[in-house]
Amino acid sequence: MTTADQYVLVTGANSGLGLGTCCRLIDEYLASPQAENGTLTIIFTTRSARKGSETLTALEKHLARHGSSKSDRKIYFQPENVELTSLLSIRALSRKLFASDLPHLNAIVLNAGIGGWSGLNWPLTIWTCLTGIRQATTWPTFKLGLVGLVTKPQFPQDYFAGEEPVLGEVFCANTFGHYMLVHWLMPLFRASPAEFPGKIIWSTSIEACGRHYNPDDHQGLKSSGAYEHTKRLGDLLALTAAQPATAKSVNEYTTPSLLVAGRSRPEQSEPMFLDSHPGICTTTIISLFWIVHEFYRLGIYLARWCGSPWGNVTAYLGAASATWLALASVTDIQAKKDEALGATSGGPCKWGSSVDRLGNSYIRVTDVEGWGLDGTGQPFKDKWWGGSLGRKTGSTDATEEDVESFVAQGVRVWGKMEALRTDWEARIEKYEAEHQGESNGHVSES
Ligand SMILES: NC(=O)c1ccc[n+]([C@@H]2O[C@H](COP(=O)([O-])OP(=O)(O)OC[C@H]3O[C@@H](n4cnc5c(N)ncnc54)[C@H](OP(=O)(O)O)[C@@H]3O)[C@@H](O)[C@H]2O)c1
Incomplete structure (x- = not known):
């Protein structure tokens, strides 16, 4: 084990983009100079031991294509289980990793997620696909979202006697569960070497727009767009994390609070927050009859051939941006940004997985409503046939006021997430104090 060894955690790895990300991590790491001096350990989570072992088999098979022998093995896998709608399950995984020999975490890809949709509005699907295939497949308006989905109670046997607040299921699976996992794993990110600080990579969506996040309904419980709501939350959290206005909340969040007996680790770096999205891929996130699928x-291939840079179709292509961010150094990310936007003093970008008509994969800076390309108001330049390439119809460049209000919303979002975190942590600590030593893989606190 050397400081050149890398450790990347991917959630929701048994299917779709999670599996694609793990496969792509293998390929890209082995093709990179980093593989000459170190190894990569992919820690991947699924929701059951069976899914974990099936995923392990699939990944070993993928690795075998590279033909490496046992003696020159460069990639290792570590299956773990977590249910992101259960805070106790997340706590158990965090404690397990924290108490293990894992020296640090270089990156986490916050990939797992659910849609919370019941189906499609068929007339609208057909109409929008026939009249504008690129926009219809990239920014669909026809998915029917279920309203008010909540998680199972967090504590057994009605521990809080009917007083336990509800947690939105889509909110918890996509955002809050990951938010808590990252916080509880914070010492592992902080133990990353300074040249490779721990990277927290939110997997958001090209679809998320300003109207999707409603601050009066922070968990998206009243919304039929709970999925898009959580994806906009990811944009707000990642893109505003380095703003002076969010510093108080971000400092509290990045200060470790879970004390676990076990291996102590040095504090070597501050974690960094990154925003990625996979474009559009056909996965099981939406349940469709096979022929419809x-x-x-x-439809996505047609969108790609008609010029959409986001029509990735396969999870492997969709995994490009998260994989690149997970393995890139801070200098690589800055260089890519300079290459795309020129050397500006702007803020972070939303990195998308993009594809050309022939299926060549590349990383593309994505326009974010209210933030623009990097929070500087820099104009969107990619034009194609009189329209904007890879941008939602009707989008405009973010003005200074737009960016200010995006940051102000980021401040409120960070504040609300922190309030929710401390609120649930207090409940969990009370519960754990009374149930010390019981299951869930808990180890005693130091
Ligand atoms: N597909 C796209 O075009 C697209 C576009 C934009 C963003 N994304 C994002 O990409 C991510 C992956 O989606 P996907 O398309 O690859 O879908 P997917 O194939 O359905 O994969 C979702 C993964 O998340 C896991 N998961 C779901 N709920 C979970 C929970 N409560 N706790 C732990 N794990 C959970 C699933 O596990 P099980 O198999 O056990 O359910 C599965 O491994 C999501 O965050 C999604 O929002 C996808």
């Missing part, structure tokens, strides 16, 4: 796939 095939039409959906064809």
